[in-house]
């Protein structure tokens with residue numbers, strides 16, 4: 038991955054830069070966090086956070102959904118990962134974690150803000166790792182903080198405090214970044230009212246999952262992944278010489294007309310027929326979760342997006358005022374220009390969160 042992204046979004050010496058046995062072992066550490074039981078715990082925490090935020094939103098004229106999600110998800114991610122987050126630090130830490138992904142692709146002052154946020158966030162979590170190892174903090178068993186602080190590499194040694202911090206942030210940061218997709222969920226509910234009607238009716242339970250998959254296919258997020266060729270090879274008539282930098286076009290693959298009928302149309306039902314091919318629908322990377330670099334957070338992402346779909350279509354009511362909803366593709370991550378404003382929020386008394 039290019040240097041400026043490593044110095045902000047990913048951090049240095051984390052799982053993304055490992056290969057072969059070292060990668061497999063480190064990847065297992067992440068995969069062990071993704072059991073259905075652990076994901077249920079996260080969903081219960083985020084349900085409470087949605088409820089708390091919805092009450093506050095009801096007291097305000099209007100809110101910018103994307104901005105509000107940062108704090109909601111930071112609180113939930115830290116609680117789930119076993120990282121203590123005192124109330125007095127919530128704003129600052131939310132700001133730092135958000136800068137890691139929201140400003141990572143920028144140039145100029147915003148990039149430097151992301152670099153500064155990376156330093157602060159690394160230092161914060163290194164300190165937490167040190168306090169876990171010295172017994173001052175006892176995170177819940179099975180939590181990311183506990184597993185990562187205790188993880189041993191193939192040499193039998195604990196990860197250095199810095200690498201442990203980078204990996205713990207590799208769990209917390211992307212959970213907060215799911216707010217980008219949740220903003221797209223809200224956008225899709227608004228732009229495609231026939232989908233909203235089906236979700237409100239709630240009689241086809243598989244429709245929520247198909248809707249979420251279509252949001253991941255249709256909307257841009259992580260546009261491409263980069264790698265270096267390790268051994269010369271040929272594929273599809275192209276020669277890949279050792280040392281060549283290559284990119285895999287995630288967004289283009291998800292909209293390739295050879296796989297998807299009418300790829301520019303938003304059609305959740307297309308997922309009724311999708312065969313689960315690990316190479317043609319790759320919003321979070323392709324291949325094998327255990328062996329390749331494919332995102333281990335896909336189930337969490339789908340879980341959080343499905344929950345958000347239910348909250349936004351059934352559990353809360355709101356209006357969408359006039360605003361600029363065009364997607365700004367010039368930034369990374371791409372977002373609706375208005376970041377999705379909603380007003381007159383209230384909890385649905387018949388169907389509370």
Ligand code: HEM
Pocket residue numbers: 052053054064067207208209211212214215216218258259262320321322323329330331332333334335337338
């Ligand atoms: C917000 C939505 C997300 C998007 C768009 C996303 C996207 C990606 C992509 C494109 C990759 C690289 C795949 C490759 O190189 O083949 C990746 C890897 C990774 N993701 Fe995600 N991700 C998301 C959520 C998550 C979540 C929720 C977690 C953890 C809780 C997570 C943890 C990771 C880790 C640790 C890796 C590195 C895996 C490796 O190198 O083996 N991601 N993600």
